[in-house]
Amino acid sequence: MDTNTQFPSQFEAGRAAFERGEYRLSVQLFEKALQEISPNSRQGGEIQTWIVTAYQGMDKVEEATSLCRQLTTHPIYDIRNRAKQILYILEAPRLQRPPEWMSKIPDLEKLPDSEPKFQKGQNLYKPPKNEEIGPINTKDNRFIWVALGLVLVLLGGLVWLS
Structure with a gap:
């Protein structure tokens, strides 16, 4: 077996498993990588510190402490x-x-199941029924003429002052 090609792949696979939270798998991969190199080398020490951290993630504090003491x-x-x-x-x-100091996370298992309001591919929106709208005020209140007159007065005043 070529140690130069086997070690990096096992080590990288162990790191990837560790980062996904698969600590048991990462320990197995790190131990395989450690078999390929000397534990007293820099890379061997790095792998063993990764194993200590994975043990912590698995809540195996005794194993982590023991290996850390060796390191x-x-x-x-x-x-x-x-x-x-x-x-x-x-x-x-x-x-x-x-x-x-702690946030309580509610237990969602005790909630009753509910019907989904939206489902992919279905339009469950129902437009409101035609309801009678009250009478619309169509009486002209001459607002536009008042506003237009006010604008003309202001423009005239500005021209006169300049």
Whole structure:
């Protein structure tokens, strides 16, 4: 098996699975990629930090903490430093949050099923029935003549002042 071609594909597939929230699959893919290279290399340390993060996503804090402790002795300084930072977070005490800080999400399972108002491909709009509209006022109130006269007076005043 060619490790140069197998490693990147397993690693990228693991990252893609991690980003989709498929943590169990990502751990499997990362472990396959780790078998192809040395765990003490920079890439091996990167993969193992990804595995720690995936363990956190799976709520396997003990496994994540154990692997993170192993990474604090990694030969690469950056990996050791990152492992110490992650271990600090993993071992931090859990704080109790007051209930007023939390948003309650209603349980939608208890709601009764309802009929959809709109369905694709169907026009369910029903125009209102012809209702009797009251009488329309057709009497001329000479508004247009008053407005036109006012505009002419204003224009005449402007011409006279200039």
